[in-house]
Amino acid sequence: MKKRTTLKQIASVFNVSIATVSKALKDSHEISINTKLKIQEYAKTNNYRPNSIALSLLQRKTKTIGVIMPSILNPFFVKIFSGIEHIANTKGYNVITIVSHGKLDKEMTSIHMLENGLIDGLLISLSEETEAKQYYKHLEEFIDQAGPIVMFDRVSDLVETDKVIVDDFNCAYKATEHLIKTGCKHISVVSTLNNIGIIKLRINGYLKALENHNIPINRKIINLIKPGYDFETEIKTMLDYQKVDAIIGLEEFSAVESMVIAQARGYKIPEDISIISFTNSDFFKYTNPPITCINQHSVFMGRTAAEILISKIEDPTNVFETKTIKTNLIERQSTKPLVYN
Structure with missing residues (x-):
């Protein structure tokens, strides 16, 4: 050699x-x-x-940032990473990416590895277990010993750091209100996630919209499917025993699978059941029918988070901000047209 x-x-x-x-x-x-x-x-x-290692030792900078995400199979996180990588490349930074698979232990061991001089700062979307157990010591230790952290999407108010989020409460409120205005009165929410803050905010937004429009709340069609439970069985049971004329999928999988299951049981979309999904997946345009969705601008979220982190690396400050990304509803054929009085 x-x-x-x-x-x-x-x-x-x-x-x-x-x-x-x-x-x-x-x-x-x-x-x-x-x-x-x-x-x-x-x-x-x-x-x-x-020699990048020698340079980092000399300059005490690695020009590398870490990214920890719950999943890389979710198109939402893929788009966020695309935004992160674009900004990192533009600013001359490398990226180390780790998937926590929603596990606290994986998140902790990954952070302990990264804090040993491998990166200058960390972008993280919290695992479901981290939020459920509300255990954040590993994050606080990283901030104290290794560098700044910027949380995105799945965040905690208990950790003092910068955050990039969407207004999940108002997103869900507006989605529910849109369905009400199209004539829906029996609106279900479905999710495979349960113990994370964004889902709780979305449920609260949904409940508030029903309350403000004087629609009775049916807890049996608030379907938060726990790990180990069969998704198809849960949705079939709900459709067979409850009146449902709309479903809001609180993440992409729940929306698409719910629509497929409803169609398989003879329901027409949107004539019988309307469907709205959180996040704007590219394949929503090609489903039958194309799915109405809440566009959370995930690429922009990734870019924003990366810009904040690199700014903190290059010009450290103890002033933190929470940046809220604006969203919009993209209407497609899975929901009925608005009813105008």
Whole structure:
């Protein structure tokens, strides 16, 4: 294997100091043009690459950020990561990504690994177990010892740090109100998530909309399906024994699967049951019928979170902010047209 070209080797070739080679490669005005050109040409010919580990030790910066997400299979998080990576690349940062799979233990071990000088800061969307147990010591230790944290989407108010969220309460309120205005009165909410803050906020927004429009609340069609329970069985049971004319899927899977199950049981969408989903997945345009959804602008959320984190890395401050991303409802054919009086 060919030996790696180093600053020391280049310095010996030209009989100059390592500092001179370093300055020449950075195009410093302190080095003569003739020397700079020779050194730069030699480095290019011999495939010189800076030693990133040595540089990070010298500068005490890795130019790397960490990202921990609950899932990479969820298109919502894929889009968030796309936004994060775009900003990181633009700012000259590398990205280390870890999936917690919703587990507190995985989240903790990942953070303990990353805090040993591998990254300058961390972006995180909390695991379901972390929120359920309200255990945040590992996050507080990272902030104290390793660098800034920016939380996105699934956050906790118990950790003092920057956050990027959407207004989940008002999103759900507006989605429910939209269905009411199309004539729906028996609106179900369905989710495979239970113990996380965003779901609780969405449920509260849904309940408030029903209350404000004087629609009785039927707790039997608030369907939060726990781990280990069969999704299809739960939805079939609800449709067979409860009156339902609309379903709000609090995440993509719940919306799509609920629609498929309803159609398989003979319900027409949206004539019999309307469907709205949280997040705007690209494939919603190609389902039959295309699904009405709440666009949470996930790419923009990722970009915003990354910009805040890199700003904190480069200019540390103890002033924290919570940035709320605006959302909008994209109407497609899974909901009935608005009824105008």
